[in-house]
Amino acid sequence: MAGSTPASPTVDAGAASAARYSPGLEAWRRFRKHKLAVVSAGILLVMILAILLGPFFWRVPINEIDFSARLAGPSWKHPFGTDDLGQDILARMLYGGRISLAVGLAAMLVAIVVGTIIGAIAGMSRGWLGMALMWLTDLFLSLPQLPLLLLVIYLFRDSLKAVFGPEGGVFILIVLVIGGLRWMPVARLVRAQFLSLREKEFVEAARALGASRRRQVVRHILPNALGPVIIAGTIDVAAAILAESTLSFLGLGFPPDIPTWGRLLFDSKDYLDIAAHWALFPGMAIFLAVVTINFIGDGLRDALDARRVL
Amino acid sequence: MNEPLLRVKDLKKYFGLKGGILAREVERVHAVDGVSFDIAPGETLGLVGESGCGKSTTGRCVLRLIEPTSGEVAFEGKDVIAMQGEDLRNLRRDMQIVFQDPFASLNPRMTVGAIIGEALIIHKLANNKSEIEDRVAALLQKVGLKSEQMRRYPHEFSGGQRQRIVIARALAVEPKLIVCDEPVSALDVSIQAQVINLLEDLQQELNLTFLFIAHDLSVVEHISDRVAVMYLGRIVEIAPSRDLYVNPLHPYTEALLSAVPIPDPTVKRKRIMLQGDVPNPINPPSGCHFHTRCPIKQDVCMREVPKLKPTKDGHFVACHLRG
Numbered sequence: 001m002a003g004s005t006p007a008s009p010t011v012d013a014g015a016a017s018a019a020r021y022s023p024g025l026e027a028w029r030r031f032r033k034h035k036l037a038v039v040s041a042g043i044l045l046v047m048i049l050a051i052l053l054g055p056f057f058w059r060v061p062i063n064e065i066d067f068s069a070r071l072a073g074p075s076w077k078h079p080f081g082t083d084d085l086g087q088d089i090l091a092r093m094l095y096g097g098r099i100s101l102a103v104g105l106a107a108m109l110v111a112i113v114v115g116t117i118i119g120a121i122a123g124m125s126r127g128w129l130g131m132a133l134m135w136l137t138d139l140f141l142s143l144p145q146l147p148l149l150l151l152v153i154y155l156f157r158d159s160l161k162a163v164f165g166p167e168g169g170v171f172i173l174i175v176l177v178i179g180g181l182r183w184m185p186v187a188r189l190v191r192a193q194f195l196s197l198r199e200k201e202f203v204e205a206a207r208a209l210g211a212s213r214r215r216q217v218v219r220h221i222l223p224n225a226l227g228p229v230i231i232a233g234t235i236d237v238a239a240a241i242l243a244e245s246t247l248s249f250l251g252l253g254f255p256p257d258i259p260t261w262g263r264l265l266f267d268s269k270d271y272l273d274i275a276a277h278w279a280l281f282p283g284m285a286i287f288l289a290v291v292t293i294n295f296i297g298d299g300l301r302d303a304l305d306a307r308r309v310l
Numbered sequence: 311m312n313e314p315l316l317r318v319k320d321l322k323k324y325f326g327l328k329g330g331i332l333a334r335e336v337e338r339v340h341a342v343d344g345v346s347f348d349i350a351p352g353e354t355l356g357l358v359g360e361s362g363c364g365k366s367t368t369g370r371c372v373l374r375l376i377e378p379t380s381g382e383v384a385f386e387g388k389d390v391i392a393m394q395g396e397d398l399r400n401l402r403r404d405m406q407i408v409f410q411d412p413f414a415s416l417n418p419r420m421t422v423g424a425i426i427g428e429a430l431i432i433h434k435l436a437n438n439k440s441e442i443e444d445r446v447a448a449l450l451q452k453v454g455l456k457s458e459q460m461r462r463y464p465h466e467f468s469g470g471q472r473q474r475i476v477i478a479r480a481l482a483v484e485p486k487l488i489v490c491d492e493p494v495s496a497l498d499v500s501i502q503a504q505v506i507n508l509l510e511d512l513q514q515e516l517n518l519t520f521l522f523i524a525h526d527l528s529v530v531e532h533i534s535d536r537v538a539v540m541y542l543g544r545i546v547e548i549a550p551s552r553d554l555y556v557n558p559l560h561p562y563t564e565a566l567l568s569a570v571p572i573p574d575p576t577v578k579r580k581r582i583m584l585q586g587d588v589p590n591p592i593n594p595p596s597g598c599h600f601h602t603r604c605p606i607k608q609d610v611c612m613r614e615v616p617k618l619k620p621t622k623d624g625h626f627v628a629c630h631l632r633g
Contacts, residue, residue: 200414201409201410201411201414201415202414202415202416202417202418204375204407204409204415205407205409205415205416205476205479206417206428207375208373208375208402208405208406208407209402209406209428209429209432209433209479209483210398210399210402210403210432210433211428211432215432219417219420219428220417220420223417223419224417224418224419304419305418305419
């Protein structure tokens, strides 16, 4: 809502009278007009394809140690250079990217879904429930996150590993922990939007028509509240990728031999002055992922906002 | 008079203001303070008064968009206040509302077709998509828009067109009563006339009953059969509209009428200027609410609340001294 420019009231594009019409198609048409978002979507797609298919083409093992090529810069043999053990960084990034991106996106989804549900309930409730939920939100915001992370991971790591296998278990745990500690800003955002939107006349009109509470929320309030949430979500992806690397650094994330992007970045920090490439490539990958997801979020927000003429 | 369509009796709505550390109710805004009126089927009752006198709150209480504090609202003899669940949903088919601000009362993310069609979906008035589309197209034509425009979004329309959409949405459920909450105050004068005429035509065609809330007396005079004047939460005078304009009894009505602009600079008339401001509805004056500004007040006005009493054919006034 905020910051969006109401469009001029006269649009006589022929598109509106097209015979076949669906909101999804229309949103896609509008998304395509957002150049930056389309380019970003392309770049992100390439990155995703690279980490999914790359290992089949770039067949250098991720853990092949070669001390004769320690800290080598980019070359034809090692396009992204090597680390302190002579391991190929490109191969490691292709492998680790899957985990980094998956963690980032999954944690964002968890944060947005939890935050939206809690914020929506708090925003619609006029009684003690809303207040209790906001206390819970404030409580979570004020908790020292690191000790909590340690506690949760120590408590649940082994049982989850037993059920889902070592990598799957850690993945689920990390996604839940990161998402579970990032929903609070989303909840506050959604609640604030709900508080103002629920008093709007179009919601009152829906009530006057006999719309159920669910219908009011799903059809009228939520769609108008989502703009800022999408933006918050795209920022969360970046934060989640970085949070995962923090956990790895503390030895609480994935095992050290799994080279997630954050892990590579941390490992490289002692060699910044003699092997900058080691930090540069994973850093670029994280940066690109974050920026492209952000632009895609921008494009989505505009495409879903009918008031903008695109 | 035959059985009224809507009967409102001693309706009150107080808004509690919470304060202090325990969030107790410390003060109450007396928004609507004992309002009673009837509306006959097919009639238009105008409800006028200045901003903040409780007109809109009255309208919303009738529709149960705001829960009244006390009082009775009966629609076709059925108690509206006690309705719950399914009954209330069915009532929504019979009573609709047209809002003041056509820019705020249409969901910006829904197409016009979806906005109007929603009413049909909620009340299951159409069986499938094409039936909904046909009904929406018919409704759009009825309010003077083109049926192709159902694919457009509200922001693509002007204020007057949007108000037509709002009216079409209200008509979708085939209501008997429409509460028009200042339906033209946000529009240009030339567009106002169009929308008023549309409402009148629709009333004729569909035998609608209107509760027409406004602060513009000339608009109300044009459309209403009877007019009720509100001041600070109470009705001070209610009369057939011709009678009210020609022969106002309450001093507040007199002052209001003398403020109506006349588009003719040669006409001279006596303008009654009221002193002071409307008192705060948190602490309304004792007795007659108007006594603080009344040019003819006596001691009795400060002590006793005047009752709305009949004078002659359907003319009621709440004043100790007049009538």
